[in-house]
Amino acid sequence: MAASGLLQLWKEWGIQILVLMSFALQVFLLVMGGIRRRSSSTPLRISLWFAYLLADSTAIYTLGHLSMASESGEHRLAAFWAPFLLLHLGGPDNITAYALEDNRLWLRHLQTLGVQVLGAAYVLYRYTAGTGTGTLLLRLASVSMFVAGLVKYAERTWALKRGNMSSLGKSDDWVDPFQLLRPGMGDEETLVRAHAQLAMCRCVFSDTTPSGSRNPKTTDPAYYYSPRLRPYYDEDIFKLLEMELSLTYDMLYTKAAVIHTWYGFCIHFVSLVGTATAFLLFQLSATSSTSGYNKVDVAISYFLLGGALALEVISACRAVFSSWTCFFILSKSKDYSWTSDAWLEWLHCSVLSPLRKPFKPASRRLWRGTxxxxxxxxxxxxxxxxxxxxxxxxxxxxxxxxxxxxxxxxxxxxxxxxxxxxxxxxxxxxxxxxxxxxxxxxxxxxxxxxxxxxxxxxxxxxxxxxxxxxxxxxxxxxxxxxxxxxxxxxxxxxxxxxxxxxxxxxxxxxxxxxxxxxxxxxxxxxxxxxxxxxxxxxxxxxxxxxxxxxxxxxxNPRTSFWNNxxxxxxxxxxxxxxxxxxxxxxxxxxxxxxxxxxxxxxxxxxxxxxxxxxxxxxxxxxxxxxxxxxxxxxxxxxxxxxxxxxxxxxxxxxxxxxxPRDSHVRELCKGGEFITIVWLLIHHWMHTHRHKIA
Structure with a gap:
């Protein structure tokens, strides 16, 4: 009797359960995806692995089920959820690959992108046809969400392609060996300096030699022999190295290599505007006197729209207020110091820095310490x-x-x-x-x-x-x-x-x-x-x-031990x-x-x-x-x-x-190993002594 009841529940509300489950997995990945860079917890890794695989499987299965299901007059809004599944397949920004091998499967994701986009387009074409103001507004909202989901899924596929070791470093990457550390640097300034030295870390992982004999932006010979610019090594050097490894993790296991580019910001803008537009159009469609939608389906649609909009806002804020953006602003100065053009200095000091300071982002980029x-x-x-x-x-x-x-x-x-x-x-x-x-x-x-x-x-x-x-x-x-x-x-x-x-x-x-x-x-x-x-x-x-x-x-005899x-x-x-x-x-x-x-x-x-x-x-x-x-x-x-x-x-x-260098890379998604930090330290020193400035 109970089995038949569950079967009937699944027949009536299976799509709704799957769509909500897909969204819940996205929230879990967004919250927990970034923790593994500082944690080696086995339960965390297992739960993330399970959620990572289940998120894609659930979205693909649900989209396929929608394309094969017969039209139901009671649940007409189910077709509107197809673009959300594309958005979910795009995944959160802080975890694109669970393991290094996932980046090598970017062609498979590209093929899946084509198939799922066609499937979502078919669902929209088949089930959103009709006349009336409410139907027209729903169709426009579906198209708007479809565009947002398409660009997010394409963004993930491109990030997977970029997240491989061969794309990390180039032989012509320039690293200024003079700009390592200075006494009295805080964590936030050290993080910006880690961005400046990141090319060194990337070249180490890709087994290439960076350039660094002269700063192409500076022609004054006194610049290279100023005592103020001598490399500075103390225990804070480990903070710099740990932050470099954390940034390398971003490039390999997240969308950082894509979202912090001009087209990455365009994708954020399109997905954010598309989601907000879909929310407004759906609200107009749902309030139409001719809509006749199921109240539960309407509530689920509002939940998906509100959740998608919230996730997009969080993603956009993380991108804008990230250290990558701060480094882009501060790197406009001649020597990565804290002096810059007036408007850039105002943007950093008055906007970005006050908003970033309460969250202590630099401390979250440090090694787990075990x-x-x-x-x-x-x-x-x-x-x-x-x-x-x-x-x-x-x-x-x-x-x-x-x-x-x-x-x-x-x-x-x-x-x-x-x-x-x-x-x-x-x-x-x-x-x-x-x-x-x-x-x-x-x-x-x-x-x-x-x-x-x-x-x-x-x-x-x-x-x-x-x-x-x-x-x-x-x-x-x-x-x-x-x-x-x-x-x-x-x-x-x-x-x-x-x-x-x-x-x-x-x-x-x-x-x-x-x-x-x-x-x-x-x-x-x-x-x-x-x-x-x-x-x-x-x-x-x-x-x-x-x-x-x-x-x-x-x-030692311990009687309590034998207690079951x-x-x-x-x-x-x-x-x-x-x-x-x-x-x-x-x-x-x-x-x-x-x-x-x-x-x-x-x-x-x-x-x-x-x-x-x-x-x-x-x-x-x-x-x-x-x-x-x-x-x-x-x-x-x-x-x-x-x-x-x-x-x-x-x-x-x-x-x-x-x-093997990929062994160091694989450990970055498990909290990192101390041997990798020491390895990077030695290569920084090699680069320093190669140019005879120590």
């Missing part, structure tokens, strides 16, 4: 009695469970903030002269040998740990050795540097485990998992042989390196056991074959890691930790440069 963390020692000493681990083992999904459940994030803690981490990274790059040696770092297979060579440690013990093995194995070896060194080191180290080293080590392993596409070469999931499994077995064997029960890793509700809740919690049930003291004891048990074996092994020959053996990588930790502990001084941190920085720079 780094993924994955710690092998935490994985090896994890709690194994929880419900999730036991279920994963039974189902053969232990590796997937480990990857998801034991990964975490770092956004700052009591000993180290994210800002302090950036400052330490910037200081290390400046101190170790990475910027002056970027040609060596980014074109040769260094992987840390540059730093180790400078510290006279490369030939002695580290060659086999950074060059003679696979890159992913080098990351695992140095990660495990770093943890052992930190827990066993007796020297006095800076707490902030200690935590920064641990964070960077965990971050590189997180990329290896969770996002292998961000590292050089093809994704080597099988090899990396095999290496991780070897290290896990090494820990487990030592712990199994240890008689002291205080060194065994087991869960608590057990179910535990399945959805992430037990990352910073939320472990294993105390720091327990981990230090386990580290001591590992070093104690491997010391004799490693000495015998080194005397027999040497680390260079066994480093290539995947089965002996665990002993290589322990041997590397022992060598680092033998030279345990306050500067040893600086060496380790610098090696990790060089490994990250190498990985950022050697990984």
């Amino acid at each position: 780094m993924g963390q994955y710690n092998l020692f935490h994985l090896c000493t994890r709690e194994r009695t929880d419900l999730g681990s036991r279920m994963a083992v039974k189902l053969g999904l232990e590796e997937l469970w480990d990857k998801i459940h034991f990964s975490g994030t770092f956004s700052g803690n009591d000993s180290l903030s994210m800002q302090q981490f950036k400052e330490l990274l910037l200081t290390t790059i400046q101190r170790e002269s990475f910027a002056r040696c970027t040609y060596t770092i980014t074109t040769l297979d260094t992987r840390g040998r540059f730093i180790l060579d400078r510290k006279n440690a490369f030939d002695s013990f580290a060659k086999w740990s950074v060059v003679d093995i696979e890159f992913h194995e080098s990351i695992l070896m140095w990660h495990f050795a770093t943890d052992l060194f930190i827990w066993e080191s007796k020297a006095a180290h800076d707490p902030k540097l200690l935590e920064a080293t641990r964070v960077l080590s965990n971050y590189m392993v997180f990329l290896l485990v969770a996002k292998p596409g961000m590292l050089p070469g093809r994704a080597r999931d099988t090899l990396s998992l095999k290496s991780i499994s070897t290290l896990k077995k090494m820990c487990e064997n030592f712990l199994r042989d240890e008689d002291n029960s205080t060194l065994r890793v087991s869960a 509700c608590s057990a179910f809740k535990q399945l959805f919690l992430h037990e990352g390196p910073y939320s472990s049930s294993i105390t720091q003291a327990q981990r230090e004891k386990v580290a001591g056991v590992l070093l104690c048990n491997t010391k004799v074996a490693n000495n015998q092994w080194a005397n027999q074959t040497g680390p260079e020959s066994l480093a290539a053996s995947r089965d002996d990588m665990s002993r290589c890691a322990a041997w590397l930790a022992k060598q680092l502990l033998d030279m345990d001084t306050p500067s040893t930790l600086e060496l380790i941190f610098a090696v990790w920085v060089e490994l990250m720079i190498y990985a950022a440069e050697q990984c």
Whole structure:
């Protein structure tokens, strides 16, 4: 009985439900579409993906249903909704492509555009024919909405075509290396400067070299050597880079490449005027004494018209008051400063800036500020009695469970903030002269040998740990050795540097485990998992042989855990390196056991074959890691930790440069990765030193 009632409801009101659902999806995409540039939330990505696909499917299905349905005298307004579906297919301005691959399907969208336009035109021709004032006004309103929907759908198709990496940068793009940062710049001015430097970011992604030896607008030689115009590097440089990446996201995943052009403003004008005209004409048609429209259909039509008009006004306001428009105005000055022609200065200072200031648009263009963390020692000493681990083992999904459940994030803690981490990274790059040696770092297979060579440690013990093995194995070896060194080191180290080293080590392993596409070469999931499994077995064997029960890793008894509700809740919690049930003291004891048990074996092994020959053996990588930790502990001084941190920085720079560029681009729609910011920083420095102005 209930099923027949639902079927009857669908027969009578199915079109109305679908049209309202299509509009609701557009509102959801408009509100949530821009959030993903600063969020890596999995539920958000899934909901956006679902809404993105469902929005097009719903509009296309509804339009097809309208073209095939028989004419109904009771629901004559249904044909008027066909142009709205074209408008919905145009989508909101802040999300045109969900993934980078969607831009490559622009020809498919062009074909769909032609088919759906013909379908909407057929529906209007078939069902809006007739005589009378009300019918004529409805026909004019339909035509007006049809034009608005047509230009919006064409705008989306053109934006998809423009949103590809090949169109990002050109070899003749000019970037002024003098105009980077100045002391005391605010966020809004930094955002405008990010627009000025955007060509640098675009060229990096498109693998082209920008021009920048001379500013074509300036002929005064003193301009290039003025102290006021020297490049300025401090922690605020990260804000500039994050804003550049956010603007690049706009060009690839939104309509920014189209709407901020002269024809883009024309499209906004046509769609806005067309929607407003349709609203007025429909109001006149609905109030006509001869209309005889269904009251529910009239209410739905008003709702669609009002909603479409509101969305168009919001879209137009976003375009006019965006930073793209502000940059266009301010770039009319000679050096992108805040002095300009009188009317431009009045337009910015009196109109745009006051309206933009309450919304803090610059702050919304900053990076999400979290780094993924994955710690092998935490994985090896994890709690194994929880419900999730036991279920994963039974189902053969232990590796997937480990990857998801034991990964975490770092956004700052009591000993180290994210800002302090950036400052330490910037200081290390400046101190170790990475910027002056970027040609060596980014074109040769260094992987840390540059730093180790400078510290006279490369030939002695580290060659086999950074060059003679696979890159992913080098990351695992140095990660495990770093943890052992930190827990066993007796020297006095800076707490902030200690935590920064641990964070960077965990971050590189997180990329290896969770996002292998961000590292050089093809994704080597099988090899990396095999290496991780070897290290896990090494820990487990030592712990199994240890008689002291205080060194065994087991869960503290928690009776509440076995409560059904608590057990179910535990399945959805992430037990990352910073939320472990294993105390720091327990981990230090386990580290001591590992070093104690491997010391004799490693000495015998080194005397027999040497680390260079066994480093290539995947089965002996665990002993290589322990041997590397022992060598680092033998030279345990306050500067040893600086060496380790610098090696990790060089490994990250190498990985950022050697990984596919489209991997960096794909991560922009997932909140972005810190490795991409560092990669862009190095290329800015390369451009600066290429022109010898630093």
